[in-house]
Amino acid sequence: MPRMVDVSDEVRAEIGDEEADRLLAGDNTPGSYDCTSCRTPGDCERERTSTILFIGDETAVLAFAHSTCLPSQVVQVTEEQLRGAVKSISGDTVDLEPEKVVPEQAVLGVTSGLVLLAGELHPALVVEPTGPIVRPGATGAGDDFLPLLIEQGFMPLTELTGVPSVLHGWSVLLAMGQLHAVLQPGTGGGQPVAWWQAHQPLQVTESWRAAANKHQQVLMFAAPVGSIGRQPREDLLRDALDKAAANGKLVAAALPLTGT
Numbered sequence: 001m002p003r004m005v006d007v008s009d010e011v012r013a014e015i016g017d018e019e020a021d022r023l024l025a026g027d028n029t030p031g032s033y034d035c036t037s038c039r040t041p042g043d044c045e046r047e048r049t050s051t052i053l054f055i056g057d058e059t060a061v062l063a064f065a066h067s068t069c070l071p072s073q074v075v076q077v078t079e080e081q082l083r084g085a086v087k088s089i090s091g092d093t094v095d096l097e098p099e100k101v102v103p104e105q106a107v108l109g110v111t112s113g114l115v116l117l118a119g120e121l122h123p124a125l126v127v128e129p130t131g132p133i134v135r136p137g138a139t140g141a142g143d144d145f146l147p148l149l150i151e152q153g154f155m156p157l158t159e160l161t162g163v164p165s166v167l168h169g170w171s172v173l174l175a176m177g178q179l180h181a182v183l184q185p186g187t188g189g190g191q192p193v194a195w196w197q198a199h200q201p202l203q204v205t206e207s208w209r210a211a212a213n214k215h216q217q218v219l220m221f222a223a224p225v226g227s228i229g230r231q232p233r234e235d236l237l238r239d240a241l242d243k244a245a246a247n248g249k250l251v252a253a254a255l256p257l258t259g260t
Helices: 007-013 017-025 079-090 145-150 206-213 234-246
Strands: 032-033 041-043 051-057 062-067 074-075 107-119 122-127 169-173 178-184 192-204 217-222 251-259
Touching: 007 017, 007 062, 007 074, 041 062, 074 206, 107 178, 107 192, 107 206, 107 217, 107 234, 122 178, 122 206, 145 217, 145 251, 169 206, 169 217, 206 217, 206 251
Parallel strands: 051 074, 122 217, 169 251
Antiparallel strands: 032 041, 051 062, 107 122, 169 178, 178 192, 217 251
């Protein structure tokens, strides 16, 4: 049975027509996989799946991702990054085989909470990756998480005072009182796609949901790995946000609410 697999022109150019055709026919794809972006399970037979080709100096690794998470693409990485990922998975450096190795990817941690701004409580999502986010195609180390978001329209904050401006085209999907996804504009003005999607819908408090319905928007704050951490209380979360802003490590935007 043919798999629902997408192979971009740039991936096809690297792996060759024969291998690309085998992937499209389902001869060389796993039935199920762990998405290389969100790390949750995927199924080539039930949902559209992107092929992601990681290319090092000497080695190439083919991985798979939900098409809603990433388009099919080629990602340049260093050989050290590629082999480091293999070592973190298997405990040793081994010969890389496309079907057996998926490089570790940072996962976006999302925390919900109420933030007091100008005397009023606003529903907020705080996003912090579990590791550095490298720009697609970048060959060096570093963390491009905030620059990538700033390019999308998020604004840097030095302090939390007023409500950040609305970022049109983005939205927060709330359905049946649960948090499902953060959506971003689709390519070429198409349907919005998930920038972040919960593996299972996340419960939010009644007060958070009430504030979201009142304002019809959710504030999204984002910071690089190690800036916020998992805070058990909203006052501690606010302290961590204030410190991240003061250190120049916080961006934000108000995202319209989709759903109920």
